Amino acid sequence: MQSKNVNCRTIELINSLRGKEKIKMLFVCLGNICRSPAAEGVMRRYVEEAGLEERIEVDSAGILSYHQGELPDKRMRVHASRRGLSLTHQSRPVKAADFEDFDVIFAMDDQNVSDLREISPTVEGCDKIVRISDFFTLATTLDYIPDPYYTGAEGFELVLDLLENSCYNILDSLRN
Numbered sequence: 001m002q003s004k005n006v007n008c009r010t011i012e013l014i015n016s017l018r019g020k021e022k023i024k025m026l027f028v029c030l031g032n033i034c035r036s037p038a039a040e041g042v043m044r045r046y047v048e049e050a051g052l053e054e055r056i057e058v059d060s061a062g063i064l065s066y067h068q069g070e071l072p073d074k075r076m077r078v079h080a081s082r083r084g085l086s087l088t089h090q091s092r093p094v095k096a097a098d099f100e101d102f103d104v105i106f107a108m109d110d111q112n113v114s115d116l117r118e119i120s121p122t123v124e125g126c127d128k129i130v131r132i133s134d135f136f137t138l139a140t141t142l143d144y145i146p147d148p149y150y151t152g153a154e155g156f157e158l159v160l161d162l163l164e165n166s167c168y169n170i171l172d173s174l175r176n
């Protein structure tokens with residue numbers, strides 16, 4: 001991966017997962033109705049295309065419980081469906097057990113990272129939190145996935161472009 005945002009801790013964590021029989025990854029954003037369920041859908045597709053469904057488990061969650069039980073935002077579902085993705089995740093908040101259950105937790109932005117650090121019951125849990133932007137290789141000045149909630153169509157398209165790029169690189173890093 002030719003990332004401009006390479007972070008040594010992230011590389012170490014990914015290296016430690018490479019030989020594992022089963023890898024469980026969690027994508028986290030604020031509401032779990034736009035960015036992280038889209039990340040889950042994008043990654044799920046790459047995992048299926050690679051025939052790795054038995055080895056890699058994917059889920060998503062939000063910092064807030066406000067949208068609990070809801071499907072992803074309609075706008076995100078429409079934009080994702082244009083790329084062949086059907087998003088059926090139901091929003092749920094991050095829980096303490098996630099830091100034990102999952103091997104790696106991908107945060108969409110720095111606020112997610114600090115919120116996740118607050119929620120993690122252990123230091124070991126904190127060590128599983130990674131910025132998804134560490135995996136950006138496309139031409140962008142962004143170092144996070146911007147919340148599209150108050151934007152127009154271009155915001156949702158940008159999120160999907162960034163997610164397709166980063167999820168592809170995450171899977172590539174785990175396989176190489």
Ligand code: 4NP
Pocket residue numbers: 029030031032033034035036066147148149
């Ligand atoms: P997300 O977007 O974090 O990408 O799911 C948001 C959706 C809803 C809210 C915030 C962000 N909200 O405050 O309701």
